[in-house]
Amino acid sequence: MNKNYPIYKTTFIDDMRSLVEEAAQNFPDSIAISYKENYWDKEVRKVTFSQWRDDVRNLGTALISAGLREEKIAIVGENSYGWCCSFFAVMAIGSVTVPVDKELPLDDIDGIITTTGCKAVIFGKTSEAKIKELLQKESLKSVELLVSVAPENSIDASLLGGRQLTTLAELQEKGGRLYSNGDDSYYSYKIDTNKLASIVFTSGTTGKGKGVMLSQANIGLDMTLGMYNFDITRKTLHVLPPHHTFGSTVNYVGHLAQGCEVYISSGIKHVSDEIREQQPTHLILVPAFLEVMNRKIWTTARKGGKEGLLRFMMKCSDMLRKVGIDIRRKLFASVLSAFGGKLELIICGGAKLDEEIIRTFDSLGITILNGYGITECSPLISANRNEYRKPGSVGTPILACRVKIDDPDENGEGEICVKGPNVMLGYYDNPEATAEVFDKDGFFHTGDYGKLDEEGWIYITGRKKNLIILSNGKNVYPEEIEADLQKVEGVSEVVVYAGESRVQKDKITIVAEIFPDSDLLADKGIDDPQTYFEDQVKALNAKMPPYKAVKRVKLRDTEFQKNTSRKITRFNLDKTID
Secondary structure (H helix, E strand, C coil): CCCCCCCCCCCCCCCHHHHHHHHHHCCCCCCEEEEECCCCCCEEEEHHHHHHHHHHHHHHHHHHHHCCCCCEEEEEEECCCHHHHHHHHHCCCCCCCECCCCCHHHHHHHHHHHHHCCEEEEEHHHHHHHHHHHHHCCCCCCCCCCEEEECCCCCCEEEEEEECEEEEHHHHHHHHHHHCCCHHHHHHHHCCCCCCEEEEEECCCCCCCCCCEHHHHHHHHHHHHHHHHCCCCCEECCCCCCHHHHHHHHHHHHHHHCCCCEEEEHHHHHHHHHHHHCCCEEEEHHHHHHHHHHEEEHHHHHHCCHHHHHHHHHEEEEEEHHHHCHHHHHHHHHHHHHHHHCCCCEECCCEEEEEEEHHHHHCCCCCEEEEECCHHHHEEECCCCCCCECCCCCCCCCCCCEEECCCCCCCCCCCEEEECCCCEEEEECHHHHHHHHHHCCCCCCEEEEEECCCCCCEEEEEEHHHHHCCCCCCCHHHHHHHHCCCCCCCCCEEEEEEEEEECCCCEEEEEEEEEEEEHHHCCCCCHHHHHHHHHHHHHHHHHCHHHHHHCCCECCCCCEEEECCCCCHHHHHHCCCC
């Protein structure tokens, strides 16, 4: 864990157009994007960096010819090669991307598109039905052009109301002809990297999201400065939703600039099979995925009667590594084969990750680099490094990013604040909300609580909005208790919150609501989950200060509702307890 080892070589990203051009020059015949049109297809389509550059340029040229220079363009739909090309082409012509979560209700989709004044909507196959329904409702008032990523769609001309309808392939073909005939409008335009380039609506785990305004300088510098920290491998699998910055900025911008092959997943339900089939050498994930992968390892071992043996082998392997003998890839080959056999590295961010999971994967031969980011910071703020990590920390700030702790308590814990070239321009059409999150020194207040150690490493405690404040003034961070409860066998998911009594309105009761792992409980012969979990919570309470004690255990029959980033949406929980 050498803190003095140098930063890695990376590509400086000026803007999205130059990123595409330089990648095509540096890695012309290497694979940029790979994917399947349909998961069940045998053929994997592979696009070189040269072809990707041509497709982005041709699309950009056609969009300019359609009068869409410096306009706002929404991208709604599943992750796809067309989504990727659209994202880069829109910014490459000086226009503004508005990535929209395809899972949002109709009114929310229309609200984002109409409020931001999008002149065009590029939509995927899975979003076609919603676009059609919005047209039937006579919504999408600002839209003049509809572009289908799929080669065919079922939108009837009678619904268009004067709007144009085309496909992405038709636009790329048109742009290719224009460029071949001397149209140089794509290259002749000077991009202002400090102007608005993307409006990303936050997922809103506690309610409605806000439109985060990012410039090309925000996005490009965040990845330039962030990628100095990582020694990424040559192939990754893109699992995360592309309308979030972790999916678009880190997976696309950061990786394609480095010449990394990005395989686009066909969807969450196929991820396990795709990892085995495509054999990525590293992954970009959020904790929810790693928690599932970790459970799968131990469930498989337990059902095969090898859980004890696996733990013993891991302990022996860890001891051998201390004397310079590393045989993890051979010793745990059967376990690693479930992840394709070539997986070396996982970069994880988006929420706090249990340190025990990090240790488990490290013992097996897969390094996990835990990081910290937020949409408003494009998103990367800090990260552990390949050879420089601290348990429990989300790393040190990326270059040129300053972090301070606002109003720290006696433990040094307070709100994490950030200042740097990756910090957003503000919230779209919401100057009041923007003013609330910036202090007089220009630091952005993240809403996350945490602390810094003497070497500048960041430790996250919890979210400000989730904080439980007791009548005696004590603060309880539910995420800390959740992390301990997550280690209890049989806990699949857990949320800790202040229960609201119908009788005593001012009384706060700390509640742990648990979604049990019923299969594991059955394997262990536990037929009274309520009593089992109450006993486990009592044991946990005995190790904590009395004011943090969980007073009520509530079991649920279904998973918690989540957003598309796989974060539990806390705002819709029923917190009444009497």
